Each structure stands twice: as C-alpha cells, then as structure tokens.
Amino acid sequence: MSSKKEMRDHIIIDEPAEFKPLKEYFEEIFDMYTLESFFRDKKLIYLENRYRELYVVNIDLLEYVNKMLISRKIRIMSLGLFVGFIKGNKFIPSPQFLEELYALIGRFRGAVVAKEKGVKAFLYGNDLLYESVHRIYKPFKKDYIVGVIDRSDMRVIGVGRAAVDLEEIREWINKPDSRLRPVVYNEFDLGFFLREQKEYIE
Amino acid sequence: MLKINYNEILDLFETRLRVDDNVRGIAIRYGYQPYMIARYIEMLGFDEALRLLDVFEKKDLFKHSIRCNDLRCNCGRIIDSLEDQGFILKAIEWARYSYVVLEKPQKPSIGATHEYLKGCYYLYRDAASLIPIVIFSPSPGDYILDSCAAPGGKTTHILLEMRDRGLVIANDISMDRLVALKFNLIRMGFKSYVITRFDARKTHEIFRDEIPKILVDAPCSAEGAIMFDPERKNKTSYSALAKLVSREIEILSSSIEALAPGGLIMYVTCSIAPEENEFVISKILDFYRENIEIVSPHNNLWSKGIERFLGYEFNPEVQKCVRVWPHKHLMEGYFICLLRKR
Numbered sequence: 001m002s003s004k005k006e007m008r009d010h011i012i013i014d015e016p017a018e019f020k021p022l023k024e025y026f027e028e029i030f031d032m033y034t035l036e037s038f039f040r041d042k043k044l045i046y047l048e049n050r051y052r053e054l055y056v057v058n059i060d061l062l063e064y065v066n067k068m069l070i071s072r073k074i075r076i077m078s079l080g081l082f083v084g085f086i087k088g089n090k091f092i093p094s095p096q097f098l099e100e101l102y103a104l105i106g107r108f109r110g111a112v113v114a115k116e117k118g119v120k121a122f123l124y125g126n127d128l129l130y131e132s133v134h135r136i137y138k139p140f141k142k143d144y145i146v147g148v149i150d151r152s153d154m155r156v157i158g159v160g161r162a163a164v165d166l167e168e169i170r171e172w173i174n175k176p177d178s179r180l181r182p183v184v185y186n187e188f189d190l191g192f193f194l195r196e197q198k199e200y201i202e
Numbered sequence: 203m204l205k206i207n208y209n210e211i212l213d214l215f216e217t218r219l220r221v222d223d224n225v226r227g228i229a230i231r232y233g234y235q236p237y238m239i240a241r242y243i244e245m246l247g248f249d250e251a252l253r254l255l256d257v258f259e260k261k262d263l264f265k266h267s268i269r270c271n272d273l274r275c276n277c278g279r280i281i282d283s284l285e286d287q288g289f290i291l292k293a294i295e296w297a298r299y300s301y302v303v304l305e306k307p308q309k310p311s312i313g314a315t316h317e318y319l320k321g322c323y324y325l326y327r328d329a330a331s332l333i334p335i336v337i338f339s340p341s342p343g344d345y346i347l348d349s350c351a352a353p354g355g356k357t358t359h360i361l362l363e364m365r366d367r368g369l370v371i372a373n374d375i376s377m378d379r380l381v382a383l384k385f386n387l388i389r390m391g392f393k394s395y396v397i398t399r400f401d402a403r404k405t406h407e408i409f410r411d412e413i414p415k416i417l418v419d420a421p422c423s424a425e426g427a428i429m430f431d432p433e434r435k436n437k438t439s440y441s442a443l444a445k446l447v448s449r450e451i452e453i454l455s456s457s458i459e460a461l462a463p464g465g466l467i468m469y470v471t472c473s474i475a476p477e478e479n480e481f482v483i484s485k486i487l488d489f490y491r492e493n494i495e496i497v498s499p500h501n502n503l504w505s506k507g508i509e510r511f512l513g514y515e516f517n518p519e520v521q522k523c524v525r526v527w528p529h530k531h532l533m534e535g536y537f538i539c540l541l542r543k544r
Contacts, residue, residue: 056393057393061369064369065396068371068409068412069408072408074398074400074408075398075399075400076396076397076398077380077397077398077399078388078397079395079396079397080395080396081391081392081393082388094388096321096391099391120316123319153279153320157320190320190321190389191319193319193386193388193389194319196381196385197381197382197385
C-alpha cells in the first residue's frame with residue numbers, strides 16, 4: 001500500500017493498483033487494466049469497523065467530504081460504493097462492485113451462474129453445489145474468489161471461494177454422486193444484510 | 203441557539219389538561235394513559251377521538267409500502283416478479299415508483315424476497331414515510347444533511363430522487379441503527395453518501411450557515427405509530443414527552459444554525475402530539491423571527507397543522523405544515539414542516 005494518509009479510523013489509498021489484496025484479485029480474475037480503468041478519478045478508502053471494509057469514492061466527493069467532515073474530526077462510518085472487505089489476506093469483492101466491473105468490461109469473469117435452488121441456498125449462507133450450477137465463466141481455479149450469479153436475472157447474489165478447479169468439475173459430468181459436491185464455498189451473500197441486522201422498519 | 207427546559211413545557215401543557223372520569227374510562231377501555239386520551243379529545247372532539255382510537259386498534263388497515271430502486275432495477279419487472287410470488291401491489295399516485303402492498307403470500311415476507319436482497323426496493327411500515335421526501339423534492343446534485351437518518355428509509359428515498367448524484371451526509375447517534383442504515387445503503391448500491399455519527403444537537407458546532415438542505419427526522423414519541431407498537435400507549439409519560447420536545451427543539455435549532463441562508467430544512471416526526479410538532483415549530487418561529495419562514499408544500503394532500511391546543515395559540519403559520527392522521531388518511535400519524543432560512 002503506498003502513499004496512505006491516516007485520518008482517524010480510515011485510510012485513503014491513493015494507488016489502488018498497489019494495494020496488494022486488490023492487485024492479487026484483479027491479476028487472478030480480471031487484469032490490471034480493468035483495475036486502473038475502474039479507479040480512474042476515484043480513491044479507495046479502507047475503513048476498519050467490525051470488518052476490514054473497502055469503499056470507493058470519486059475524487060470530487062472525497063475532497064468535499066474531506067473539507068466538510070474529515071478536517072473537522074468527524075468520524076466516517078462508511079462512504080461511497082462498498083467495494084468489499086479483506087478476509088485474511090484476501091480481497092472479497094461485494095456483489096455491487098462485481099456488477100460494476102462486469103458492466104465495465106461488458107462480460108462476466110470468474111463467476112458461476114446458479115440455478116434457482118442454488119440461488120435460494122446461497123442466499124441463506126450455504127455453499128453452491130454442483131447440481132445447482134448452470135454455467136461457469138473462467139477463470140475458475142480452486143481458491144479463486146468468484147461471483148455467484150442468479151440465472152433468472154443475471155444479477156450477482158454473492159461471492160465465494162472456488163472449491164475445486166474447473167478441470168475437476170468437468171470430470172463430474174454424468175456422475176450422479178457428484179451432484180452434491182460443493183463448487184463454491186459461500187464467503188458473502190446478499191442475505192447477510194438480512195441475517196446480521198436488527199429489524200428496523202420505519 | 204434555542205433551548206427550552208422540559209419543566210417549562212410540562213408546566214405549560216400539563217396544568218391545562220382536563221382528565222375527568224369520562225377520560226379515565228376511555229383510557230381504561232383502550233389501555234392508554236389518561237393524559238393521551240384527554241389530548242386526543244381536545245384536538246379532535248369526542249367522536250373523532252374515538253375514531254382515532256378505533257383505528258389504532260386495527261393494525262391490518264395499515265399496509266407496508268415499497269419504493270422501487272429504479273436506479274438499479276427495472277421496476278416493472280420487479281412488480282411483475284412480486285406479483286408472481288403472490289403479492290398484490292397498488293401504485294401510490296403521489297409518489298413515483300412507490301407501491302402499497304395490499305396482499306401478501308404466507309412466504310416469502312416482503313422484507314425477504316430475492317428482489318429485496320438485491321436492493322431493488324426499500325420497505326416501509328406504511329406509505330406515510332414517503333410523504334416527507336415527496337414534499338422535500340431533492341434534485342440531482344443536491345447537498346443534504348439527513349441528521350437523524352437511521353435506519354435509512356428517507357435517506358434512500360432522497361438518494362433515489364437525487365439519482366445518486368450530489369452528496370447526502372447520513373448521520374445518526376445510535377450505533378445499532380447506524381449498522382442498519384449502512385446495510386441499507388450498501389444493499390441498494392448507492393455511492394453518493396457518507397455515514398457519520400454525531401449528536402444532532404451539536405450540528406451547529408460542526409457546520410455554520412453552510413448546509414443547503416437539511417432533513418430533521420427527529421427521534422420522537424412515535425405517537426402516530428401506536429397501531430404498529432401498542433406499547434406506546436403506556437411508554438411515554440407526560441414528563442418524558444416534555445423531555446422529547448425539549449430535545450426536538452434543540453435538534454431543530456442546532457440544524458437551523460447549520461443551514462445556509464436561503465436553505466431549506468424539513469422537520470418531521472411520526473407523532474401526532476402537538477407538543478412535538480406545532481409547538482416546536484411555533485417556538486422556532488418565535489425565536490428566529492424574520493430569519494425563518496414556513497414554506498407551503500406544493501402538494502398537501504393531507505391535513506394542515508393545528509392552530510391551538512389546550513388554550514395555547516400556536517403561530518398561525520403552522521397551518522402551512524402537514525399533518526397525516528391515521529383515522530383520516532389510513533396511514534401512520536406524521537407531521538411534516540418545511541422551513542426556509544432567509
């Protein structure tokens with residue numbers, strides 16, 4: 001991580017391409033050009049709340065936030081697009097961030113399209129099993145962090161860790177005893193928000 | 203900065219309350235504290251007060267509402283999908299991309315559909331929560347402070363109206379509620395916000411004459427939401443109500459000090475108590491005199507503010523504020539007042 005400025009509880013990362021977990025993720029799934037394209041005119045913000053969270057904000061917005069809040073010692077709880085979080089040394093992207101990236105490059109990368117039953121299970125925090133896999137987009141290797149997509153509308157519903165290599169999955173075709181094998185271990189899904197928060201309806 | 207001690211508020215109103223045997227009888231029948239019944243009769247007359255009490259008993263009359271996230275989802279498809287799952291929705295005429303949930307299936311609940319998790323809509327207890335932002339009418343590029351923002355129903359509505367362009371400072375003091383606010387903003391995929399945590403009574407210590415628009419959705423007695431939470435019938439003593447009023451005045455006054463000249467400030471409560479509403483606004487108008495004025499909403503489809511209560515004459519300008527009555531409008535009780543700093 002280079003040229004970071006500490007400001008109370010958050011850190012502004014001026015060069016996202018040099019932030020190791022993010023760099024490693026982009027090298028595996030996308031490429032550095034995509035990373036640099038996405039973060040043009042934007043800054044990465046590292047916030048340590050309950051999780052080690054990452055956000056992205058436009059430079060204009062950040063300047064304003066800096067002038068109005070940070071310089072006045074106001075604590076920032078979160079800001080801008082939630083990009084993901086750091087688990088161990090790995091970057092876990094948020095579904096919202098993945099959707100932005102897929103839109104930016106115009107296709108899916110490192111993702112699994114799930115059938116209805118798998119979508120439901122994944123949104124409850126469960127792993128995605130082989131019987132619920134509709135399609136896999138490369139790159140897909142064991143331990144890669146991949147997106148999980150709902151086949152019904154092609155929206156990202158979560159993120160997980162690939163349980164196996166793509167080559168191994170190919171060997172499962174036509175093997176009934178393989179259908180309950182996990183393909184993606186759940187790392188984060190949209191149901192998390194519902195499971196974690198107290199219910200406040202206004 | 204205006205501050206009023208709660209004892210002063212208590213002395214002003216409590217001594218004027220008439221709690222007779224009739225009031226006590228109704229209070230016992232409906233399970234309320236007598237002071238509340240006496241106030242409803244004072245505001246509405248006997249027959250209408252009973253209609254209000256009857257409606258507060260009928261939670262089923264009040265329906266959840268949703269505001270579709272048209273920035274991220276195709277609202278037509280979302281409504282079709284919800285209807286395929288057994289929900290029956292009706293578009294709200296006065297709020298775009300908003301719907302009342304008339305009927306729902308046994309499963310899933312409207313707060314647990316895949317569409318909800320994907321951030322395609324925000325769920326409200328009922329449609330009244332949509333009124334403040336409809337009146338406030340934020341525009342793309344606005345800079346708004348939402349000083350008591352959690353759990354985020356009005357913040358998300360503001361961001362949708364702003365097309366997620368500009369900046370919303372979404373602030374709250376409660377850590378638990380801030381988590382809910384954060385999750386809602388993340389779930390719906392917004393970018394143009396910052397979440398902060400400070401005491402809204404100290405807003406003027408941070409900002410001075412500089413915020414163009416402020417929403418004060420004040421922490422209140424929730425006396426307009428008794429149908430959803432019957433414990434409210436006995437939760438707030440008159441003395442506790444007076445303390446809430448004192449805090450509401452402090453928050454609104456502090457926010458006015460932070461507001462830029464020419465800026466707009468919206469004061470909102472989910473309470474039908476005149477002490478928390480017209481009284482607060484009257485005191486603010488008296489204190490700031492020519493520096494603050496009420497702006498008539500361009501679309502008051504509901505009721506006007508009341509002019510007098512327990513013999514106390516409010517500033518007549520409070521008629522320009524908006525009241526939502528549960529028994530008249532079949533929505534949670536709300537008070538909304540738009541003010542401009544000259």
